[in-house]
Amino acid sequence: MTNLPSLRLVALGGGGGSAQTLLGARPFFAERTAIIAVTDSGRSTGIARQIADIPAPGDLRNVLATLAAAPNQTLARLMQYRLKSPSFPFLDGMAIGNLMLGGLVQMEGDIAAAAATARELLGCPEHILPVSTANTRLCAELADGRIVVEEVAVRTPGKPPIRRLFLDPPAAAYPPALTALATADLIVIGPGSFYTSLLATLCFDGIVETLRTTPATIVFVCNTTTQPGQTDGMTIADHVARLVEVLGPGVLDVALINDANALHPAIVARYQAAGLHPLSLTDTDRQAIRALGVEPLVRDLAEPDPGHRELWQKADTIRHDPQTLGLALWKLALDRMQ
DSSP, X not given: OTTSOOOEEEEEXXXXXXXXXXXXXXXXXXXXXXXXOOOOOSHHHHHHHHHHTOSOOHHHHHHHHHTOSSTXXXXXXXXXXXXXXXXXXXXXXXXHHHHHHHHHHHHHSSHHHHHHHHHHHHTOSSEEEEXXXXXXXXXXXXXXXXXXXSHHHHTOTTSOOEXXXXXXXXXXXXXXXXXXXXXXXXXXXXXXXXXXXXXXXXXXXXXXXXXXXXXSEEEEEOOSBOOTTTSTTOOHHHHHHHHHHXXXXXXXXXXXXXXXGGSOHHHXXXXXXXXXXXXXXXXHHHHHHHHTTOEEEEEOOBOOOOOOOOOTTSOOOOOBOHHHHHHHHHHHHHHHHO
């Protein structure tokens, strides 16, 4: 690969999907940057925000720990460790890394400086940036006109569909994040929580405007399943259409879609029982996506079934295999440069 061009990839989204994308991108992209959501308000992240008066640290924590030079050594494991504190329910389940980042924010001045210090301590080879240093709230207007405030309310199941997202108060994107987008060769949006991670990052002033002018190829990695409280009943074409609605026409280039037909029926049944329905591209979806000016590409991207995983107050999902995803993105980048 020494004679191939040096490529710059930027992953935009939440802590889980962006980490998987960047792990897979390591063998293929010389420069890799994560631009991470900071509006989560649930679980221990929300409590850490209250304790330290900071933007959401949880997604940054997950990316930092996952991309650490030695993810199995003590510091990275400590960042992900959840405190067992039944006598103090307020702290029970608190991810230690959220408190560490809270302390670093207070020591260093803001969440970007805190992430930079943690990245240095962990030896992460990727650049890891918050989408903003502002401490703001993610809000949504629902289909019935109601307004819900804070990310945890935006993703609560059983409510009407989400009509639009906004920040209260409005906030600007972190300038180095805009520079990374403007100078990238490939920008990857997703996978991740569609509204509360992916579209949430697009709410910050400057992000959409920069995506509209960057020369980079922009790829949406579609989730493998629907997400309760966010994308119930949505098709793959619905996901792409909503993203195009936010970005504007002619901005998104490719939708990279998992081949749901490759999933074992028992795996599909297990996730459906939990309210997560695997997304499958139909001919109608394909036509609708192309009509939006976006190229749908279908690949077998799902990781081998790990069995049921117990996650802290969060629904499990079918994750993308990092190596397969990274290879697909690299091939796409090379094809687009020809």
